[in-house]
Amino acid sequence: MASKIKNPETIGLHGGEYRSDPATTAVAVPIYQTTSYQFKNAETAANLFGLKEFGNIYTRIMNPTCDVLEKRVAALEGGLAAVAVGSGQAASAFCLQNLCQAGDNVVSSTDLYGGTVNLFKNTLSMQGIEVRFADPKDPKNFEKLTDDKTRAYYGESLPNPYLRAFPIKEVADIGRKHSIPLIIDNTAAPVICKPIEHGAAVVMHSLTKYIGGHGTSIGGIIVDGGNFDWVKDPKRQPLMNQPDPSYSGAIWGRDVPKLTGANVAFAIRARVVLLRDLGAPLSPFNAFQIIQGLETVALRMKQHCANAEKVVKFLETQKKVKNVIYPTNHQGEIRERAKRYMKGGYGSLVGMDLGSREAGAKFIDSLKMLYHVANIGDARSLAIHPATTTHSQLNDQQLAEAGVTPGYVRLSIGIEHPDDIIADIKQALAA
Ligand code: PLP
Numbered sequence: 003m004a005s006k007i008k009n010p011e012t013i014g015l016h017g018g019e020y021r022s023d024p025a026t027t028a029v030a031v032p033i034y035q036t037t038s039y040q041f042k043n044a045e046t047a048a049n050l051f052g053l054k055e056f057g058n059i060y061t062r063i064m065n066p067t068c069d070v071l072e073k074r075v076a077a078l079e080g081g082l083a084a085v086a087v088g089s090g091q092a093a094s095a096f097c098l099q100n101l102c103q104a105g106d107n108v109v110s111s112t113d114l115y116g117g118t119v120n121l122f123k124n125t126l127s128m129q130g131i132e133v134r135f136a137d138p139k140d141p142k143n144f145e146k147l148t149d150d151k152t153r154a155y156y157g158e159s160l161p162n163p164y165l166r167a168f169p170i171k172e173v174a175d176i177g178r179k180h181s182i183p184l185i186i187d188n189t190a191a192p193v194i195c196k197p198i199e200h201g202a203a204v205v206m207h208s209l210t211k212y213i214g215g216h217g218t219s220i221g222g223i224i225v226d227g228g229n230f231d232w233v234k235d236p237k238r239q240p241l242m243n244q245p246d247p248s249y250s251g252a253i254w255g256r257d258v259p260k261l262t263g264a265n266v267a268f269a270i271r272a273r274v275v276l277l278r279d280l281g282a283p284l285s286p287f288n289a290f291q292i293i294q295g296l297e298t299v300a301l302r303m304k305q306h307c308a309n310a311e312k313v314v315k316f317l318e319t320q321k322k323v324k325n326v327i328y329p330t331n332h333q334g335e336i337r338e339r340a341k342r343y344m345k346g347g348y349g350s351l352v353g354m355d356l357g358s359r360e361a362g363a364k365f366i367d368s369l370k371m372l373y374h375v376a377n378i379g380d381a382r383s384l385a386i387h388p389a390t391t392t393h394s395q396l397n398d399q400q401l402a403e404a405g406v407t408p409g410y411v412r413l414s415i416g417i418e419h420p421d422d423i424i425a426d427i428k429q430a431l432a433a
Contacts, residue, residue: 018072020070033067075225107133157186159190164405165332211380226272308420309423328352351415362411366387
């Protein structure tokens with residue numbers, strides 16, 4: 003039954019293959035707090051290590067609690083398989099490391115989370131993986147930066163601070179012409195945006211945000227859409243088409259579909275090569291916490307989106323607010339993209355410009371209910387003033403390049419009663 007479910011409200015509770023614990027019939031997903039699994043016999047152990055059989059080996063590579071989370075998030079995104087990892091950062095790094103060797107490159111959107119920018123510009127480049135940055139305003143910018151060594155395109159479905167929805171189909175279509183997969187970070191838009199339906203090959207999330215939803219646990223996940231032909235152009239995707247010496251010469255793009263009957267080479271390689279070699283698994287305890295969040299994420303997203311729209315309407319009436327940034331407040335094609343790619347709402351992130359650094363800081367200090375934190379997607383409403391925190395090293399011109407003005411305040415609207423959220427914002431604006 004579970005695998006046929008299409009609606010996100012139901013997937014959160016019943017998705018994947020889990021019905022009850024096979025050992026105890028417990029309905030809640032148990033926390034399998036174990037490092038290892040007793041092999042039935044020597045032959046089974048050999049088969050598991052040789053990938054002739056799939057099953058539990060060691061929690062760095064797989065775990066039954068994580069497995070339920072993986073199947074449910076894969077179902078939520080309309081993908082075929084998923085791999086949970088220790089953080090959203092690990093998920094982004096793995097997405098690129100799964101396709102790139104030193105000397106290869108990726109073309110990424112300029113509209114990215116700051117941590118991803120650091121990873122791409124500094125750490126991965128020091129390891130020989132070059133990331134080229136394309137303004138997603140014109141999807142052709144991705145093609146212009148492509149060469150023979152380009153292995154992937156990368157973007158965020160709903161990036162802040164600009165909140166310009168990403169042209170998913172446009173860039174995915176360009177990529178498919180060249181056998182280049184599009185990877186989408188869908189952290190800011192679970193449930194309301196389905197990148198795989200629009201042609202993305204891989205989706206990743208920071209589970210820390212909306213899916214976990216309660217600000218308790220760091221986690222990340224990579225979803226394989228199962229919709230990409232990894233072997234069509236072997237030169238374009240060498241890591242999927244060349245024998246892997248670390249796995250008795252396995253050719254992932256060719257062998258995984260044969261072994262599993264499913265087009266999930268990306269997920270399997272991420273698990274058996276990257277989790278094996280680089281570590282960074284999600285802990286079973288955090289997987290359990292995030293499963294509790296997943297049960298209600300569809301419901302929470304409705305409230306997040308409805309509340310954010312009410313806050314936007316309120317802010318637009320306020321003289322002290324110079325500009326309100328929201329996906330549908332853009333003009334022309336950028337606004338149309340939000341309407342095309344988001345269904346049921348436009349997320350909980352709202353930007354506002356209060357005109358000056360001092361006004362932004364004063365607003366933050368005057369909030370009584372909203373939390374001042376560097377996070378998004380919590381059930382509670384949150385606020386941050388980038389110019390005095392995350393972006394405090396930048397001058398006004400650098401701030402403008404990063405898409406924030408000195409008076410920019412980012413709000414992540416929670417699921418409290420909208421009147422209470424607006425009342426707190428109102429009194430902080432008055433201060
Ligand atoms: N992607 C986006 C869009 C994010 O906002 C974040 C964190 O803020 C990350 C990735 C990184 O996730 P994590 O903090 O779980 O490592």
